[in-house]
Amino acid sequence: MWPIYxxxxxxxxxxxxxxxxxxxxxxxxxxxxSEDFKGWYQEQYGCTPTEAVMTFMRREIPxxxxxxxxxxxxxxxxxxGIILRCGNKVTRSMFPRLFTWSADYPxxxxxxxxxxxxxxxxxxxxxxxxxIFRLGTVLDRGxxxxxxxxxxxxxxxxxxxxxxxxxxxxYSILSKAIDYLLGDHSWMPTRNTFSTLFYKFGFNxxxxxxxxxxxxxxxxxxxxxxHILFVYSTLLxxxxxxxxxxxxxxxxxxxxxxxxxxxxxxxGIHDKNVQDLLFxxxxxxxxxxxxxxxxxxxxxxxxxxxxxxxxxxxxxxxVCPDFATKELAKEAGAREQRRAKQQxxxxxxxxxxxVSQKKADKTKTFSLSTYKVHAIGSYTRFISLxxxxxxxxxxxxxxxxxxxxxxxxxxxxxxxxxxQVTNQERRVRIVKSIERRLEDQQKSKAAEAxxxxxxxxxxxxxxxxxxxxLPIADPTSxxxxxxxxxHRLPIMPWLDKHEDDRAVNHxxxxxxxxxxCRLTGECDEESVTxxxxxxxxxxxxxxxxxxxxxxxxxxxxxxxxxxDSINPRTHSDVMxxxxxxxxxxxxxxxxxxxxxxxxxxxxxxxxxxSSSKRIDFLWVxxxxxxxxxxxxxxxxLPQVGFVDGxxxxxxxxxxxxxxxxxxxxxxxxxxxxxxxxxxxxWPVELMKKIKTTSDIISICIFADRDMMIRFCPELTLGxxxxxxxxxxxxxxxxxxxxxxxxxxxxxxxxQDEETLDDASHSEGESDRxxxxxxxxxxxxxxxxxxxxxxxxxxxxxxxxxxxxDVEPNIGPEDGEEPFNHDVEILDIEGFSxx
Numbered sequence: 001m002w003p004i005y006x007x008x009x010x011x012x013x014x015x016x017x018x019x020x021x022x023x024x025x026x027x028x029x030x031x032x033x034s035e036d037f038k039g040w041y042q043e044q045y046g047c048t049p050t051e052a053v054m055t056f057m058r059r060e061i062p063x064x065x066x067x068x069x070x071x072x073x074x075x076x077x078x079x080x081g082i083i084l085r086c087g088n089k090v091t092r093s094m095f096p097r098l099f100t101w102s103a104d105y106p107x108x109x110x111x112x113x114x115x116x117x118x119x120x121x122x123x124x125x126x127x128x129x130x131x132i133f134r135l136g137t138v139l140d141r142g143x144x145x146x147x148x149x150x151x152x153x154x155x156x157x158x159x160x161x162x163x164x165x166x167x168x169x170x171y172s173i174l175s176k177a178i179d180y181l182l183g184d185h186s187w188m189p190t191r192n193t194f195s196t197l198f199y200k201f202g203f204n205x206x207x208x209x210x211x212x213x214x215x216x217x218x219x220x221x222x223x224x225x226x227h228i229l230f231v232y233s234t235l236l237x238x239x240x241x242x243x244x245x246x247x248x249x250x251x252x253x254x255x256x257x258x259x260x261x262x263x264x265x266x267x268g269i270h271d272k273n274v275q276d277l278l279f280x281x282x283x284x285x286x287x288x289x290x291x292x293x294x295x296x297x298x299x300x301x302x303x304x305x306x307x308x309x310x311x312x313x314x315x316x317x318x319v320c321p322d323f324a325t326k327e328l329a330k331e332a333g334a335r336e337q338r339r340a341k342q343q344x345x346x347x348x349x350x351x352x353x354x355v356s357q358k359k360a361d362k363t364k365t366f367s368l369s370t371y372k373v374h375a376i377g378s379y380t381r382f383i384s385l386x387x388x389x390x391x392x393x394x395x396x397x398x399x400x401x402x403x404x405x406x407x408x409x410x411x412x413x414x415x416x417x418x419x420q421v422t423n424q425e426r427r428v429r430i431v432k433s434i435e436r437r438l439e440d441q442q443k444s445k446a447a448e449a450x451x452x453x454x455x456x457x458x459x460x461x462x463x464x465x466x467x468x469x470l471p472i473a474d475p476t477s478x479x480x481x482x483x484x485x486x487h488r489l490p491i492m493p494w495l496d497k498h499e500d501d502r503a504v505n506h507x508x509x510x511x512x513x514x515x516x517c518r519l520t521g522e523c524d525e526e527s528v529t530x531x532x533x534x535x536x537x538x539x540x541x542x543x544x545x546x547x548x549x550x551x552x553x554x555x556x557x558x559x560x561x562x563x564d565s566i567n568p569r570t571h572s573d574v575m576x577x578x579x580x581x582x583x584x585x586x587x588x589x590x591x592x593x594x595x596x597x598x599x600x601x602x603x604x605x606x607x608x609x610s611s612s613k614r615i616d617f618l619w620v621x622x623x624x625x626x627x628x629x630x631x632x633x634x635x636x637l638p639q640v641g642f643v644d645g646x647x648x649x650x651x652x653x654x655x656x657x658x659x660x661x662x663x664x665x666x667x668x669x670x671x672x673x674x675x676x677x678x679x680x681x682w683p684v685e686l687m688k689k690i691k692t693t694s695d696i697i698s699i700c701i702f703a704d705r706d707m708m709i710r711f712c713p714e715l716t717l718g719x720x721x722x723x724x725x726x727x728x729x730x731x732x733x734x735x736x737x738x739x740x741x742x743x744x745x746x747x748x749x750x751q752d753e754e755t756l757d758d759a760s761h762s763e764g765e766s767d768r769x770x771x772x773x774x775x776x777x778x779x780x781x782x783x784x785x786x787x788x789x790x791x792x793x794x795x796x797x798x799x800x801x802x803x804x805d806v807e808p809n810i811g812p813e814d815g816e817e818p819f820n821h822d823v824e825i826l827d828i829e830g831f832s833x834x
Contacts, residue, residue, distance in 0.1 A: 001418055002030040002062075002107075003404055004069075005397055009099055013291075013391045014560075017399075022432055024400045026425050029418050030065050033058050052173045059190050062110060066193040075197060098198075100392040101208045104215045105371060111194075112149075112206055113159075118186030121371040123209050124149060124378065126185060133316075133368040135377050136309025144381060149185075149206040151195050158182060162189040211382050213288055214395045216372040218249040218256075249395075256282050258666055260637050261698045265670035270319045277315050279635040280308040282702045288379045290705050290717075291390050292558035297715045302380045307635075312373070316366055325364040332361045403428075475561045479656045480551040481596060481616050487546040489597075494544075502645050503594075503621075511617075514653040515601050518615050547596040550618070554661045557709040557717045564662035568593050574620075575663040576654065586628075587713075590640055590663055590699070591620035591654060618654040626696050631711065637698040638711075639668065660710075664703035668696040 006025040007016050016023045037057065041049045049057075070078075074096070081093040101111060109116045112123050120126050126147040134140040162181045165171040166189060171178060178189060194205035259278050267274050287301040327335075379389065386392060407424040411417040474480075491508065498504050516522065550566040552574075566574060572593045578586055597619065600612040623640040631638050643650040701711045709717050 001032070001421075003401070004028045004030065004065075005400055007396070009391075013388075017390065017396050019399050019403060022429060024397075026422070028065055028069060029422070030062055031418065033061060056173050056189070059110060059113070059188060063113075063190060063193040067197075070193065070197050078198075079201070098194075098203075098208055100210045100386055102210060102212060102392045102394045102397060104212065104394065108209045112209060113188045113190045113192045115186040115188060117371070119183070120186040122374055123371075124206060127374060129369045132370065132374040133313060134309070135312065135368070135373060136306035140309070140374075140377055144378065151192075151199055151204050151206060155185075155187065156195060156199070159187065159189055159191060163191070210386060210392050211375050211378045211389070212392075212394045213285070213379075213389050214249050214393055214398065216375045217285055217288065218252050253285070256285060257700060257702045261666045261668050261670070264668070267319070270322065273311070273314050273319050276307075276635050277311040279637075280304060280311045284308050284376065284379075286702050286705055286708045288383075288389055290557075290709075291388050292717055293383055293388055294715060294717055297712075297717060298380050298383060300712070300715065301383075305377055305380065308376065312368060316368055320366045325366075326361045327364050329361075335362070475553055475563075478553055479616075479659065480553075481598065481656065482547050482549075484547075485545050489544045489546050491542045491544055503651055505651075506648065507651075510651075510653060511599075514617060515599065515615050516603075518617075518655065519601065519603050519613065544597045544599055547598065550593070550596050550656055550659075552656075552659050552661055556706040562661075562706065566593055566596070566659070566662055568595055571662055573663045573665050574618075574654075574659045574661070576658045576660060586625055588660070588710075590623040590665070591618075592623070592642075593618050593620050594651075595619040596656075616656050618656055618659070619651070620654050621651050622649065623697070631701060637666070637701060639696050639698050640665070641696050661706075664700040664707070666698040666700050668698050671696045 004027045006027050007023055011023055015021045033054065037054075038049060041047075041053070077094075077096055081095045083091060084094050085091045101108070103111060106116050108123050114120075114123055119128055121129060121132075125143055126149060127143045131140075131143070158181050162178050165175075165177055165181075166173060173189065182189065192205060194203065194208075198205065256278070260275060260282070263274055263278065265271060283304045284301065287297065287304060290297060383389065390396075403425070404421060407421040408417065410424065411420040491511075495504055495507060548567065552564045552566060554562055554564070556562050565571060573590065574593060575588045575590050578589050595618070596616075598614055598616045600614055602612045622643045624643050626639040626641045629636065701708050709715065
């Protein structure tokens with residue numbers, strides 16, 4: 001069955017895209033042609049129906065269903081309107097109108113009664129197949145106006161004449177007489193219900209069919225990248241990718257977004273043409289799926305469409321002839337199965353009979369004479385007429401199909417299953433309405449018990465087995481870090497353990513400088529002197545508190561709030577604004593987060609700031625730009641690389657409020673693999689990427705639409721500059737029950753010792769911290785091994801070996817699953833992360 005969904009255009013498109021909002025109204029389910037038809041036909045005409053007759057009858061069924069839907073009452077409402085009292089108690093006259101009809105290409109051609117893949121394959125214009133290759137040219141743009149399809153009485157008369165020849169004079173549906181009447185426009189001898197009912201109102205049914213990025217690009221025109229796989233069939237990719245098995249549209253989209261560094265350097269003299277093609281494909285796809293457009297954005301999309309047309313023609317004429325490509329084994333097997341079934345239907349073979357001779361694999365050629373290539377040029381026009389493509393994308397309907405499939409699994413699948421699906425859909429809608437009323441009346445709050453586990457001093461980030469829960473955050477705050485103090489990390493014993501590690505060189509000095517600047521509001525860390533650093537004191541015996549995840553809330557280009565989850569173990573790359581003294585060509589800086597911490601510190605000599613304050617910070621390793629070329633002019637992704645480990649600025653600290661959002665980085669496989677750990681942040685035990693990460697890394701600016709817009713500030717879409725948000729409210733006065741009473745008593749006993757140390761600091765007679773800081777400068781880079789054994793200092797409690805043998809209760813609140821990539825969240829949103 002084929003469902004018909006109705007959506008109200010005056011409802012927010014963000015609600016329509018969420019299946020959980022129940023914005024889809026199930027109008028009808030189009031049935032298949034009954035199996036009894038063949039028996040009836042044989043009784044009437046004395047022979048079995050041909051395949052052409054069966055196809056003709058299948059085309060008649062949808063329009064018969066449409067005629068039942070647009071009954072007398074609907075036509076009266078369409079003409080005269082219907083009087084309704086709205087929610088604000090205002091009575092208005094409503095006029096139902098049909099704006100867009102979203103469907104796949106065969107369904108669209110069925111709607112407008114035109115042949116699929118005919119001589120004139122486009123449903124909006126009469127362009128011939130041999131002219132489609134001119135995508136992006138001036139002639140192609142003029143085709144939409146010169147050869148635009150228009151409903152007329154002439155078309156209606158020709159269809160009626162063809163039906164008269166078929167039903168009264170006995171002409172075959174495939175006869176030359178029918179083709180003579182309808183072939184010039186690829187029409188079919190089917191009465192169009194929209195033309196019959198709405199033509200008198202000046203309605204042109206050709207105008208309601210719109211382009212569809214899902215089927216026409218991601219599943220079709222995006223397949224030049226798939227043809228590249230045929231060209232380079234020995235490519236070492238995941239077998240499921242290279243075999244193209246069980247792939248959905250989102251898979252092709254993901255492949256396209258990361259394809260540039262994967263294919264770079266594989267095609268020799270044709271590498272530039274392949275890279276240009278992939279970049280232009282990705283750019284057109286990204287601009288076409290923007291959820292907010294402006295006139296400059298539409299002009300940019302049109303320019304990229306022109307470049308894409310040139311790249312496709314170059315790929316077709318200069319790249320493809322040098323490679324002999326053949327179909328995949330699974331495609332050859334599917335073709336043989338189709339041929340066997342066709343022979344069986346025609347009576348040429350028996351059921352289950354194997355094909356005696358297997359033909360050789362067919363040659364796969366790249367063609368530009370398809371409708372879905374031609375449809376790329378219509379995105380700009382449809383966006384100007386009907387708005388952004390996410391409003392009428394078939395992805396909304398495909399998501400609604402999931403509900404129907406779940407309903408079908410609970411039917412008998414044999415007798416009256418359509419009615420059973422309909423009853424289930426109505427029942428679910430009633431239950432959901434009751435649930436909404438209950439949710440408005442009840443509010444529940446879950447209290448999370450904090451786990452007072454000690455952080456292992458070997459790791460700068462919390463292991464997977466440990467919990468660090470985060471409650472639901474305020475979406476207006478810029479970032480969120482757990483308020484717990486469960487995972488303590490004494491600084492001095494930790495530095496002693498890794499004194500030979502280059503990553504912790506001057507760690508204490510840099511930390512003091514960063515904390516001092518945060519407390520005083522000083523922007524220039526280079527101006528901070530050692531005496532200024534000594535005015536910064538640390539409570540809790542110089543401890544850092546380690547956290548598992550950092551959540552970043554930011555505003556997207558379409559004024560929506562979005563969230564990224566930063567976990568040092570998994571998603572650890574971030575972007576920040578460049579300082580004012582940096583060239584405008586590099587608006588952002590990039591860093592890899594090694595650890596997420598907070599300390600409680602205050603200023604010694606400032607009575608107003610003497611109390612301890614919570615300071616959240618990130619320990620990062622910085623990236624540096626590897627090229628100065630413009631990504632849009634060169635049609636290549638921007639590239640960065642790690643700052644050399646011997647540089648004093650390779651590692652540093654970052655205020656979480658300065659983080660704009662997470663960034664997706666792609667290894668540059670052409671440059672080879674890293675041979676030393678100098679290209680990786682510390683420690684190697686956690687990252688486990690020494691053999692798969694290259695020295696040069698590409699920035700995936702097409703990871704989502706918001707990321708792409710941040711590299712196109714001239715489009716004036718949304719917000720492009722992230723303002724620095726102040727630190728969260730001081731948490732020093734907040735009662736924290738994570739530490740036990742024994743630990744509090746121990747800290748009180750240690751306070752006297754800290755006071756004595758503080759006095760010695762102030763007099764400058766015994767600066768233990770300065771001595772220890774200088775001691776760590778010895779032996780820089782002498783040893784890159786990371787010892788996981790050994791005992792900690794007296795302030796650290798050893799963790800028993802069997803403490804985490806039981807399976808921990810790890811959930812999304814622990815940061816292991818990013819907020820925007822949770823399965824249930826995706827189902828609620830309707831789309832993956834933009």
